[in-house]
Amino acid sequence: MIESFKLRNVEFNNRILVASGTFGYGDEVPDLVDISQLGGIMTKSLSMKPRDGNPNPRITETASGMLNSIGLANIGVHKFISDKLPTLKKHDTKVIANIAASSVEEYCSVLELLDAQEGVHGFEINVSCPNVKEGGLSFGTDVTLVTRITKELRQRTNKPLIIKLTPNVTHISEFARACEAEGADAVSVINTVIGMAVNIHKRTPKIATTTGGLSGPAVKPIALAKVYETVNAVKIPVIGIGGIVTWEDAVEFFIVGASMVQIGTANFINPSTGITIAHGVKEFCEKNGMDNVGSLVKTLQTNRTISIVDSWL
Numbered sequence: 001m002i003e004s005f006k007l008r009n010v011e012f013n014n015r016i017l018v019a020s021g022t023f024g025y026g027d028e029v030p031d032l033v034d035i036s037q038l039g040g041i042m043t044k045s046l047s048m049k050p051r052d053g054n055p056n057p058r059i060t061e062t063a064s065g066m067l068n069s070i071g072l073a074n075i076g077v078h079k080f081i082s083d084k085l086p087t088l089k090k091h092d093t094k095v096i097a098n099i100a101a102s103s104v105e106e107y108c109s110v111l112e113l114l115d116a117q118e119g120v121h122g123f124e125i126n127v128s129c130p131n132v133k134e135g136g137l138s139f140g141t142d143v144t145l146v147t148r149i150t151k152e153l154r155q156r157t158n159k160p161l162i163i164k165l166t167p168n169v170t171h172i173s174e175f176a177r178a179c180e181a182e183g184a185d186a187v188s189v190i191n192t193v194i195g196m197a198v199n200i201h202k203r204t205p206k207i208a209t210t211t212g213g214l215s216g217p218a219v220k221p222i223a224l225a226k227v228y229e230t231v232n233a234v235k236i237p238v239i240g241i242g243g244i245v246t247w248e249d250a251v252e253f254f255i256v257g258a259s260m261v262q263i264g265t266a267n268f269i270n271p272s273t274g275i276t277i278a279h280g281v282k283e284f285c286e287k288n289g290m291d292n293v294g295s296l297v298k299t300l301q302t303n304r305t306i307s308i309v310d311s312w313l
C-alpha cells in the first residue's frame with residue numbers, strides 16, 4: 001500500500017498534512033501525538049519580525065466552525081530558526097515553512113533565510129496578508145501581485161514552493177493558473193472565508209476586527225467547490241483544506257482531485273486527528289482494492305464537464 005507523495009524533490013510519508021496556524025511549530029502538541037505519522041507540518045505563518053497580532057477577542061465559535069482574526073501573530077523567522085527548528089527537525093516528517101509578509105521584498109527575505117536551513121523542506125506562501133505598501137488590501141486578491149510573488153520566490157528556491165490561495169475571490173482558478181505559470185509546485189486551497197458574528201445584547205461584533213476568517217466544517221462545501229474548480233484549471237497538484245474532521249471528509253477531497261489534504265480547525269478538538277485520518281484513508285483504499293491512495297485522486301463520477309463556479313446558473 002503506497003501512501004507517500006512526491007512534490008518536486010521531496011517525498012512525504014503520506015498525503016495528510018496539518019494546516020498552518022493550527023499546530024503551532026509542532027511543539028505545542030502533547031507527547032502522545034506521534035508527529036512522524038503525519039505527511040508534514042505547515043508551520044504557523046512566519047514573518048521577518050515577531051508580530052503580536054490583532055487585539056482580543058480574536059476567536060469566536062460559530063455554527064459548525066470558528067471565526068478568527070489572529071492577525072498572523074508569530075515569533076518571527078529568526079526565533080523560529082534558533083528556538084523551534086532544532087526540535088521540529090528531530091521528527092520524521094516534512095517541515096513546510098509557511099510565510100506571511102507585508103511586502104514582496106519581505107516574502108523574499110524570509111524565504112531566503114529559511115531556504116538555507118536544512119530542516120526546512122519546502123514553503124507554503126500565505127498570500128492572504130495585507131499589502132502595506134498598497135493600502136492594506138490582501139495580496140491574494142490581486143492576480144498581478146500573486147504572479148509577482150510566485151515569480152520572485154521561484155527564483156530563490158529549489159525546494160517545493162506552494163502558494164496558499166484565498167477563497168475570497170470570484171475565480172480562484174485564475175490565481176492557480178498564474179501560480180502554475182510562474183513555476184509553483186502546488187497550490188493550497190483554501191485559506192479561511194471572510195465571515196462575521198454579532199453579539200445581539202451589546203450590538204457589537206464578536207471579534208475585535210469586526211470580520212475574520214471562518215474555518216471548520218462550515219466551510220467544507222466551499223472548499224470542495226474551490227478545489228474542484230482549481231483541479232480542472234491546472235496540472236500542478238492541489239492541496240485541499242477546509243473543514244476536514246473525519247477520514248471520509250479527506251476522501252471527498254481526494255475524489256474531487258486534491259493530491260494531498262491539510263487538517264486545520266479539527267486539531268483544536270484533537271491534535272491527533274490527522275493521524276486518525278491517515279489510517280482511515282489507508283483502510284478505505286485497502287477495502288476498496290486500491291494499492292495507492294493516488295488511485296482515489298480525481299475519480300469524481302459526473303456527467304457534467306463544466307468546471308467554472310457559475311455552473312449552476
Ligand SMILES: Cc1cc2nc3c(=O)[nH]c(=O)nc-3n(C[C@H](O)[C@H](O)[C@H](O)COP(=O)(O)O)c2cc1C
Pocket residue numbers: 019020021022044045066068070072098126164190191192214215216217219241242243244262263264265266
Ligand atoms: C486559529 C487559526 C489560525 C490560522 N493561522 C493561519 C496562518 O498563520 N497562516 C495560514 O496560512 N493559515 C492560517 N489559518 C488557516 C488554516 O491553515 C486553514 O487554511 C483554514 O482554517 C481552513 O481549514 P480548516 O477548516 O480545516 O481549519 C489559520 C486558521 C485558524 C483557525
